[in-house]
Amino acid sequence: MKIGELARRAGVTAKAIRYYESLGLIAPGRLANGYRDYAEYDVRLAREIKTLQQLGIPVERTRPFLECLAAGSAYADDCPASLASYREAIDELTGRIEALAARRATLITHLTAAAHRGSSVAPPERIGTGSEDYLTLPAHLPAPEDDGAAGHLNGTKLPHLTLSDTAGREIRLDSLGPRRTVIYIYPLTGRPGTDLPEGWNSIPGARGCTPETCAFRDHFRDLLEAGAGRVYGLSSQDSDYQTEVVERLGLPFDMLSDPALSLADILGLPTFEGGGTRLFKRLTLVVRDSVIEHTFYPVFAPNEHAQQVLTWLRANPL
Numbered sequence: 570m571k572i573g574e575l576a577r578r579a580g581v582t583a584k585a586i587r588y589y590e591s592l593g594l595i596a597p598g599r600l601a602n603g604y605r606d607y608a609e610y611d612v613r614l615a616r617e618i619k620t621l622q623q624l625g626i627p628v629e630r631t632r633p634f635l636e637c638l639a640a641g642s643a644y645a646d647d648c649p650a651s652l653a654s655y656r657e658a659i660d661e662l663t664g665r666i667e668a669l670a671a672r673r674a675t676l677i678t679h680l681t682a683a684a685h686r687g688s689s690v691a692p693p694e695r696i697g698t699g700s701e702d703y704l705t706l707p708a709h710l711p712a713p714e715d716d717g718a719a720g721h722l723n724g725t726k727l728p729h730l731t732l733s734d735t736a737g738r739e740i741r742l743d744s745l746g747p748r749r750t751v752i753y754i755y756p757l758t759g760r761p762g763t764d765l766p767e768g769w770n771s772i773p774g775a776r777g778c779t780p781e782t783c784a785f786r787d788h789f790r791d792l793l794e795a796g797a798g799r800v801y802g803l804s805s806q807d808s809d810y811q812t813e814v815v816e817r818l819g820l821p822f823d824m825l826s827d828p829a830l831s832l833a834d835i836l837g838l839p840t841f842e843g844g845g846t847r848l849f850k851r852l853t854l855v856v857r858d859s860v861i862e863h864t865f866y867p868v869f870a871p872n873e874h875a876q877q878v879l880t881w882l883r884a885n886p887l
Contacts, residue, residue, distance in 0.1 A: 575607040579615035589618060592628065594635055613638070617645050626658050670794075677790050680821060706777050712869045713774030718839035719852055719866035727859045728835045734801070734823040735812045742832070743859045748798025749887070750856045751878055752825070753785060754838070755804050755871075756848040758814050766844025774851050775843060777871030778804070781851070782818060784875035789821050792875070795882035801825050803832070805848060839866070853878060 576583045589595040595614050597605040614635055621631045637648035645651060727742040734740050755778040759765050770776050782802055785792070792800055803825040804811070811824040827833075830847060833840050839850040853865040853874065863881065868874050 570607045572605060572607065575611055575615060578612050579619060581615055581619050585619075586615060588628065589615065592632075594618060594628070594632065621645075624658070625662065626654065630654060630658075673794065674790075677793055704780055704783060706780055706870065706872055707770055710770060710776055710870075711773040713851070713867035715867055716839070718837075718850070719864050721837065722854070722861050722864045722866075725836060725861045727856060727861065728832070730831055730835065732803070732825045732827050732832075733808045734825050735808055735815045736823050737808075738823075740801075740825060745856055745859050746798065747858050749796055749862070749882070750799045750801065751785075751792060751797045751853065752801045752803055752856060753781065753851075753853040753868075753874070753878075754832075754849050755781060755802065755851050756841075756843060757804055757806055758782060758811075760813075760817075766846070769843065772841065772843060774867055774869060774871075775841075778851075779818070781868075781871035781874055782814070782820065784872055785822070785878075786818060786820050788875040788879055791879050792882065795879055796887055797882060803827060803849075805830050805846075855881070 570578075572583050572586055576586050579586075586595065590597070595607075595611050597607045597611060600606050617634060617638065618628055618631050621634060622628060633648065633650035633654045634645035637651050638645050640648065642648055646655065727745070730742045731739045732742065756775055758778045765776070785800060785802065789800060800822040801824065802811075802820075802822070805828050806814075806826060807828055808824075808826040811826055814820070815824060827849075830838075830840060830849065832838060833849060839852065840847050841850055842848070850866075851868045851871065853868060854861050855863040855865075855878070863885075865874070865877065865881075868877075
């Protein structure tokens, strides 16, 4: 057969076939007129090289596999030399992964340091243990029930809505990019010495915004390593209020402010009345390409929720 037919049947280009020949991996016969004549066996060799390339093995290092076939083996990786080539490729990948992981960890460290630069609040490693009352959840808090109010969200595209974040930027929700963005939505965060709305502890799912935020802070690095590109907290509190929260709690991520609850109105997010004010119910969105990929609702217990999100990310890698 001619080179064009071989390339078509093997799913590669004619240029690739010529490269295989230059390395001695494929050796066609010659017709009387001098033209190359490829055999059915060459189709298998070209397909094998392509498959190994897709596994990350360079063309130049496929020879042990082809020699295994030439020796009569049913599979190209039946021979010890083939297995050794697998191990070598795995070792190289492991080294690259470790190097990339080290670079990622260094970048996260720089991000954490930059997020706290100029702040009077210490980074998470030096923040207290959370023994303060506003960080401690009372016993026997009522758990929220799934009322189906978020059942329509998965697969929904985020709207063309711009919200302010605590870094002073305007964030377009429909332009978050291809990486996963975790947006945990909550009613409000309290401040030390400030009373929560009356009856707050008796409203299912209301109490626990600060412990939830601290958990996302403490798991921030883990969330990034599990595939989250960004993490945002979102509430109806204004940016000035949330900026104080970011400073006081030493958050390595920004918060989004939606005072008008526009996102709730556009997407039909669940809300409730607390202290005479309309507030978001607690839920979390995992967004990819500005489409809601997964919804956590209801959320309970709030101080354990960041771990729940982390578990989901690890179980659903990209």
